[in-house]
Amino acid sequence: ELMAEPAEGGWSVSSMAATLPGRTRFEGRGLLTTRDALSFNGHMLLAISQPSGFAAWISREVDDAIRRLPAAGFSADVSLTGERQSFENLELILGAARFNGRLERDQPSDARPSLALTLDGDALDFDGIRAFSSLFVSDTGINRLAGSDVDLSVKAGPVSALGLQADRLDTALRLREGVLEIDRLTVGGLAGAQLSATGQVKDFASAPTGQIDATVVSTDLSGFVAALAARFPENLLLAGLSQRALAFPGLLADTELNLVASAADNGDDTVGMAVSGEGRAGGTDLSFSLSDTSPRNAALDGRFKMMFTARNDDAAVLYGLAGLPALPLGLAGEAKLEASAEGSRADGIATKASIAGEGLSGAFDGTLSLSGDKPSLSGKAELKSDDLEPWLAVAGTTLPGFGLGMPVDLSAELEWSEGLAVLSALKGNVVDSDVSGDLTIGLKDSLPDVEGSLELASFDLGPAAELVLGTNAFSAEAGNVWPEVPFGQEVVLPFTADLDLRADALWVGDWAGARNAAMKLKLGEEGLSVSDLKAEIYGGTVEAFATLRNNAGTGLLSAQLGVSGAALDALLPEASLAGTTDARASLTASGKTVNGMAASLTGSGSAIARDLVIEGLNPDVIGAILEQADRIGNAITAEQAADFVPELVRSGSFAAGEAEFAFTIAGGTVRTPPIRLSVNGGVLSAELSADLKTL
Secondary structure, three states: OEEEEEEOOEEEEEEEEEEEOOOEEEEEEEEEEOOOOOEEEEEEEEEEOOHHHHHHHHOOOOOHHHHHOOOEEEEEEEEEOOOEEEEEEEEEEEOOEEEEEEEEEEOOOOOOOEEEEEEEEOOEOHHHHHHHHHOOEOOOOOEOOOOOEEEEEEEEOOEEEOOEEEOEEEEEEEEEOOEEEEEEEEEEEEOOEEEEEEEEEEOOOOOOEEEEEEEEEEEEOHHHHHHHHHHOOOOHHHHHHHHHHHHOOOOOEEEEEEEEEEEEEOOOOEEEEEEEEEEEEOOEEEEEEEEEEEEOOOOOOOEEEEEEEEEEOOHHHHHHHOOOOOOOOOOOOOEEEEEEEEEEOOOEEEEEEEEEEOOEEEEEEEEEEOOOOOOEEEEEEEEEEOOOHHHHHHOOOOOOOOOOOOOEEEEEEEEEEOOEEEEEEEEEEEOOEEEEEEEEEEEEOOEEEEEEEEEEEEEEHHHHHHHHHOOOOOOOOOOOOOOOOOOOOOOOOOOEEEEEEEEEEEEOOOOOEEEEEEEEEEEEOOEEEEEEEEEEEOOEEEEEEEEEEEEOOEEEEEEEEEEEEEEHHHHOOOOOEEEEEEEEEEEEEEEOOHHHHHHOOEEEEEEEEEEEEEEOOOOOHHHHHHHHHHHHOOOOOHHHHHHHHHHHHOOOEEEEEEEEEEEEEEOOEEEOOOEEEEEOOEEEEEOOEEEHHHO
């Protein structure tokens, strides 16, 4: 359909319309000049209802992006000549995307063709982006404008692609002989972040190389990281960082990162890539570098080298960055974390890591393996600290005796895989006590779980009991035999444990000491249990089994113990007894303090005393008393008897030999039935009792 009339130098076209393949409507009007050179000035409209059909008509290749478009087209005021085509007041439609702007194309006879396109659009989605890109680069990577210089300026917003959405996109690009110059690329409002970049990329359509400088700014980058993690769930680094930012608010606050990335063709089917960055996030100074030489399209499959450094005035932030529990209390002060890796995924990666702070240093030197489905680490780990307590407190862990100091110097061979760390050949010193052994550390019910065996110079069961009963449960005030500190109502364990222990010296607070002890110790939600305890004590041996629980502030104790060959003068130093004893007892107790538990002790047992001697008890005292009384005569008084009888009674020893008896415990008091002892015709009958609350 054509309506035109002659005009000076050509034709005035009042209406021109055509129906083209792909359910396409073409319309135009304007002045068609035929004098001297063919040109057209006027207005054009192209409305395509089936873009794939239209593209197939004008080209043999139809990009997948074009196939997905529901509609496309443009309208513009045009000025068309053989050397120059201008589209003013351009309105471009690509699916749901709508742009306004201008396009100008020059094809001078003495210079390279050029194209300048300026567009300002509204909402743009992924299909629209792909369709727009296909105007310049095909699905197969062919640059449709390879013979032209291109200047492109595009603004749009909001922009959504790959499950992400930005408020605004602003870009200015130049294409010169296969080189893409990025003069401006700004993405604003991308999950709370703003990205800007400049750079240069060669062969961008097929084998890109070049350099990009980028800046990431955000008042809180956690939203951006969470969005990326949701979009790429298989990326463990993004998933881990997102979880850590959620667990530690402010970890990525006030972020500003400057990144530089470059890639160069090595000429041997490999690409040399380098990425470096520095900046600040959550008050942490960050720096990062990565260099890699890998086959094209297989980044990090070759040899690479990486370095990472993080420093913060508050160590808690670095704890959060590392995925550890963290309390920002400022207890540990400044800390610096460094890590490096060099190698290849196939052959293993030499890995070093260190942390340093006030009075603390830790290091790892080993190998990271990525050859299997799961990453694994193996190497040597070291930890030294003048006082580890504040560093543990930052992680929310306080152990009994907090405030007394905890110097540590440890080293071990470390193997880690699938969240399980194995420490072998562990050796060193903790609180001036030598330590050695093998441990396995994992997570159980969200708590660190420690299993293995340890050999210790000394071990105190008191702090272990305080983990169950509460802090300072075994701290007695002056004048009190047993502590009166109330047990905790809700005691949260810092870890669980299942250990085989050997200790040169064993203590239970201040009340008992043993040598060469061995035991199995379990610590968990069910409480503390000690089993298979064997040790040397009071010149003999002791065997014991005990469980200790905390039921909402009430301590519950159940125990069985036996002593063999113990020296009575050591076991009961104030009882004036000599000899040895074998004893067995079963007992239970409950209470809200240690003193309350001592007062509630209940149980029973039996004992055998061998070579029993009661010092200060003369079995022949009756004869000596009568002899002295005869000297005084019948008029002897009580006062006169008191002057010599006690001395005579204490002037000998009662060698009773062997005695066997049973005993009961009730209300914290031990009692025996009548015991009959005899020697040289002397007979001693006694009922013994001992108040454990006052011992």
